[in-house]
Amino acid sequence: MKKAMTFTINKKLDGTLARTGVISTTHGIIETPAFIVGGTQATVKTLTPEQVLELGGQSILANTYHLMLRPGADVIAAAGGLHKFMNWDLPIFTDSGGFQVFSLGMAYKKGIDATSHSQKGDAKQAKHSASQLAKVTDDGVYFRSHINGEQLYMNPESSMELQHAIGADIHMAFDELTSPLAGYKYIKQAMDRTHLWADRSLKRHQELNNEHEQRGENLQALWGIVQGAREEDLRKESATYLGKRDFDGYGIGGVFEPEEVSSTVRWITEILPEEKPRHLLGLGSQPADLFLGVQYGIDTFDCVAPTRQARNGALFTYDGRLNIKNGGFKRDFNPIDKECDCYTCQHYTRAYIHHLFRADEILALTLASIHNERFVVRTVDNIRASIDEDRFFDYKKDFLTRYYGEDRAADFFIGDPNN
């Protein structure tokens, strides 16, 4: 059978797990390390595909759970697949729905949500904790639609069938990620279940690819997902188990804090087969995640934070984050960041964007999203260039010191050769 996807390593950075390379799919290539843009509901919120291209997006990640609910995988298949449906011709990833097992289920039961940083006891959380929307069994997961409460069921096989119908280039295996507050016993149980689900996902995936091949259609790729929370032995067991399977690449799930990147990610990437790409699921809301992820062997990232924070007025600058809604920007006629090359910074001032947010104008969301997404995509692109040019550690030190300040940044440099 021909391959759905290939990965070529161009350069490895001596003394680290970092590398640059190229993922090649039937919809084109992704130069890695790369930031994959969040496109959950078959759209990058507030942006047209042309705007995503202009800000340097190489690929997007959509979500099976959301698209199954609305408009339905059958609708996307009838439209000729997700690329055609949403007018995005470059590579697309789909997440399996596994994250929603967590965000609609255990996360609330445990009294925290998907973002371990968020405050306990906020009104929304209290409201939702009363009604958990997902329930896990060994075979699969019962969901209640967050839209209308309808009962749904998803398991590894159905996730693969939905993902193949949606027709992205790279799929994620259906997994269960656990709350950071879960106990060891439950973490292990969920990890073992994730492994069995990975095998079932792979089996169904290969059957579906066989059908594609017989019909002369494009093949699709599947990446397995490593779990095990913060437990070193479980993470290593998970990487070992999945590393032996015939996946096209790997996702690392259930990582929540920047501190975990330099420990947890390393345990895993040292074990996973070097010749396959690794994706760090859901991380990238701050620059340290990106530098540490790459340093410890990550090839691709995805994160909703750049666009979500943009919609809420929190914007990246090379000197740290600012909240454009604050009163101090009312008469600030500078761009968001003088060194940013994005469309927003080329044409608009802080004062104007401040005004748009205050006036509840929807252009605020688009301009802010363009900026934040460009900031993150460009940072990862620059990290890639710094590896190719053997100046990664200098770039990392300059960037993070400026962004966080010397004191806060110090922890990110432990063990670096130039520290």
Added chain:
RNA sequence: GCUGAGAUCGUGUAGUGGCAAUCACAGGAGACUGUAAAUCUCCCGCCUUUCGGCUCCGAAGGUUCGAGUCCUUCUCUCAGCA
């Protein structure tokens, strides 16, 4: 000029005899990591780091154990009529 209705936080309001300050907006700040998120949280009379303390319902009187609330006069606003 007459008649009527009003005056409570920056604004609009709730409160109709029992610890005044509800709700919204405006304002001040914070959070957000495989998107139940253009969302959420906190502050918003004055003093105090906190604990807490002090004010306060257009003005002045009055009734009452007790008044934002009832009575009298005044000021101002709005509506209708002249």
